[in-house]
Each structure stands twice: as C-alpha cells, then as structure tokens.
Amino acid sequence: MSLHEDAVLVLKGFEGQPELREVYLEHLAAHPDGVYKPCTAGHVTGSALVIDPAGGRVLLTLHKKLGMWLQMGGHCEPGDTTLAGVALREAREESGIEEGLTLLPGGPVRLDRHAIPSPCNWHLDVQYAAVVPPEAVARISEESLDLRWFPYERVAEVADASVVRLVEATLARL
Secondary structure (H helix, E strand, O other): OOHHHHHHHHHHHOOOOHHHHHHHHHHHHHOOOOOOOOOOOOEEEEEEEEEEOOOOEEEEEEEOOOOOEEOEEEEOOOOOOOHHHHHHHHHHHHHOOOOOOEEOOOOOOEEEEEEOOOOOOEEEEEEEEEEOOOOOOOOOOOOEEEEEEEEHHHHHHHEOHHHHHHHHHHHHHO
8 A cells, every 4th residue: 555545544534624634635636646745736744742641741842944842743755654654753753762652542633734835835734642651762853953841731832723732632532
C-alpha cells in the first residue's frame, strides 16, 4: 500500500472534523502527489504531540523557521509508508527520544489545515499524540531553537490556538 492510499484510509476512518476531513480527502483525490512537499496545491504533513501523562506535561519545540512553540512534525518523505509512521518518525527526530515513544492508540487526534508561504500554499496536518516512557530524555535537534516540557495548563501561555486544541483533544482521549 502506498502512503497516499494509507492517508486516504486513515482519513476515511477518522470520525472527527467531518468538513475538514472531506477537504483532505478531496485534495488527495485530486492530487496523486498530495502527500509530498512538491505538490504546490498543498500537501499532507504528519505531527505528534509528545505527552508525558504521568508528569502532566507536553514537550514542545521552538520551531527554527517560525519562532513558535509547536508539536513535533513535518513532511512526508519518499520512504514513509504510513501517516502514523510519519508522525512517529518526526516525533523521534525532533524530540531526540528514540526508544519507547509510542503513538496513543486510536489513530489521529485531530486535523489542522494552515496556510504556508508560496509555492506550496497549505499544510494539511494529520495530528497524533505520542506517549513517552518514564525514563525518556529529550534532546534538541538541529530543527529547533529550543525544546521544553510544559505543564498542560501552561501551553496556552506559549503556543497558538492550534496547539492548545491539540492538547485538549489529546487529554480528552486519555
């Protein structure tokens, strides 16, 4: 199965946000390359909120290009076979937590479509949550200016509304 086919199946099985889910599915139907960065009409991305339920906190990265506190995430790559794999790969790369990081069961937590500068126009982000093992040690990557744990209740002080909604949706799933 291709990454494109996996994305369609994941989105068809996602029960939340029906209008936005339909936008994603229409995009993929119209663009066979719609999961990859070169698709100028926009492209699917995968992200994961790294969460420590035992500590009541989330790990956010200060994005190098955007200067914003965000969840881990990024573009699909040619070797990727699933959206869940994209989200987990990005979470591992950007958090430095290689061992024991697992996606929260149940598939994506939410969707977030946001404008990006030309020539690509849109990121159609499929957002997961990844749970850290108790002994996890985060390490900053070259893609970040900083990496920091925030208590759930402090996320709204540092991050934008999309990250706050992702935290809320994740906590509702726990």
